[in-house]
Amino acid sequence: xxxxxxxxxxxxxxxxxxxxxxxxxxxxxxxxxxxxxxxxxxxxxxxxxxxxxxxxxxxxxxxxxxxxxxxxxxxxxxxxxxxxxxxxxxxxxxxxxxxxxxxxxxxxxxxxxxxxxxxxxxxxxxxxxxxxxxxxxxxxxxxxxxxxxxxxxxxxxxxxxxxxxxxxxxxxxxxxxxxxxxxxxxxxxxxxxxxxxxxxxxxxxxxxxxxxxxxxxxxxxxxxxxxxxxxxxxxxxxxxxxxxxxxxxxxxxxxxxxxxxxxxxxxxxxxxxxxxxxxxxxxxxxxxxxxxxxxxxxxxxxxxxxxxxxxxxxxxxxxxxxxxxxxxxxxxxxxxxxxxxxxxxxxxxxxxxxxxxxxxxxxxxxxxxxxxxxxxxxxxxxxxxxxxxxxxxxxx
DNA sequence: TCTGGGGTCCTAGGACCC
DNA sequence: TCTGGGGTCCTAGGACCC
Numbered sequence: 001x002x003x004x005x006x007x008x009x010x011x012x013x014x015x016x017x018x019x020x021x022x023x024x025x026x027x028x029x030x031x032x033x034x035x036x037x038x039x040x041x042x043x044x045x046x047x048x049x050x051x052x053x054x055x056x057x058x059x060x061x062x063x064x065x066x067x068x069x070x071x072x073x074x075x076x077x078x079x080x081x082x083x084x085x086x087x088x089x090x091x092x093x094x095x096x097x098x099x100x101x102x103x104x105x106x107x108x109x110x111x112x113x114x115x116x117x118x119x120x121x122x123x124x125x126x127x128x129x130x131x132x133x134x135x136x137x138x139x140x141x142x143x144x145x146x147x148x149x150x151x152x153x154x155x156x157x158x159x160x161x162x163x164x165x166x167x168x169x170x171x172x173x174x175x176x177x178x179x180x181x182x183x184x185x186x187x188x189x190x191x192x193x194x195x196x197x198x199x200x201x202x203x204x205x206x207x208x209x210x211x212x213x214x215x216x217x218x219x220x221x222x223x224x225x226x227x228x229x230x231x232x233x234x235x236x237x238x239x240x241x242x243x244x245x246x247x248x249x250x251x252x253x254x255x256x257x258x259x260x261x262x263x264x265x266x267x268x269x270x271x272x273x274x275x276x277x278x279x280x281x282x283x284x285x286x287x288x289x290x291x292x293x294x295x296x297x298x299x300x301x302x303x304x305x306x307x308x309x310x311x312x313x314x315x316x317x318x319x320x321x322x323x324x325x326x327x328x329x330x331x332x333x334x335x336x337x338x339x340x341x342x343x344x345x346x347x348x349x350x351x352x353x354x355x356x357x358x359x360x361x362x363x364x365x366x367x368x369x370x371x372x373x374x375x376x377x378x379x380x381x382x383x384x385x386x387x388x389x390x391x392x393x394x395x396x
Numbered sequence: 397t398c399t400g401g402g403g404t405c406c407t408a409g410g411a412c413c414c
Numbered sequence: 415t416c417t418g419g420g421g422t423c424c425t426a427g428g429a430c431c432c
Binding site for chain 1: 404
């Protein structure tokens with residue numbers, strides 16, 4: 001008896017483009033591209049012509065000359081997202097936000113007051129449409145992974161239930177690219193060996209996958225292909241870093257210009273940190289060069305802060321140490337991010353600080369390792385996965 | 397496909413401590 | 415004098431996601 005499908009994956013369709021079409025009736029039914037330099041979002045009318053997210057603007061316009069190209073309006077998207085998440089939280093308290101436009105919802109235990117998961121999902125879609133004016137797709141399944149794949153398959157403006165008894169029949173014919181964690185690199189390695197579907201992956205032994213892809217990715221894929229995904233919906237996850245970055249174009253900038261841009265980025269990030277009441281310890285400078293190679297340089301401060309000056313000082317020192325690279329390779333992007341926010345999760349939980357038997361902690365870590373197939377589970381990871389709440393931790 | 401901005405997570409080596 | 419294992423933290427890079 002496999003249990004019931006109670007996890008919803010709710011995913012707004014072509015989110016930015018849909019907001020534009022909602023706010024400007026003249027755009028409805030027409031191909032819309034958000035973002036000129038690079039496509040941030042494309043309406044389904046534009047996708048039908050081959051336009052894709054992250055595609056260069058020139059190619060996108062060539063594929064779809066009749067498209068209306070609009071500048072992004074981030075504050076409108078952020079407001080729409082907030083409104084949608086209110087609908088989510090009116091549906092169930094168990095909401096885990098994944099990004100600005102998608103979330104997992106656990107509706108287990110709501111059957112008596114709210115109906116079956118499919119009924120709840122149907123109502124959720126209607127409410128998002130009525131209250132916020134946006135189309136949304138919902139996948140319903142027993143696990144997060146299947147719910148996510150279901151919404152992907154059901155897009156746009158759809159609803160799909162993967163019934164527990166037909167999970168493998170649903171999963172195995174799908175292309176490997178639908179597996180979470182399979183991007184261009186992993187997909188290439190698999191396809192090189194003729195592995196094209198999830199079913200093909202499932203026929204491989206774990207050892208073969210590990211030797212092909214490495215410890216974590218191998219175990220992870222093996223588990224997903226065998227429909228093993230024990231992750232629960234976690235409420236109240238907080239981001240672990242905040243950053244800002246800026247592409248510079250090919251023209252080349254003077255050191256003074258770069259310094260001014262850096263100061264602007266640090267100011268942007270620290271404002272956001274203070275608004276969110278977060279402080280961090282690790283400052284990372286992110287650089288990208290003419291040939292698209294990248295580099296990062298980081299520095300961890302003794303104490304966390306959200307003040308502009310110490311973070312800017314650290315960023316400047318990192319930039320100075322990167323000067324040879326910058327001069328020889330041509331800088332095309334500079335970014336800054338502040339991580340280790342609130343100790344990267346260590347301090348986010350209220351934990352009893354005494355009397356934790358070490359073997360209990362180790363047993364919990366082992367269990368998480370087993371369930372996540374991860375060889376490098378740390379206490380931080382344990383907390384991030386939200387699995388360790390019942391395990392008291394000792395301070396070091 | 398010639399590339400934006402915001403993130404997450406894993407790997408691996410080195411420093412350091414006991 | 416030469417040598418261990420276990421563990422944490424930091425740094426850098428890479429893959430991936432939306």
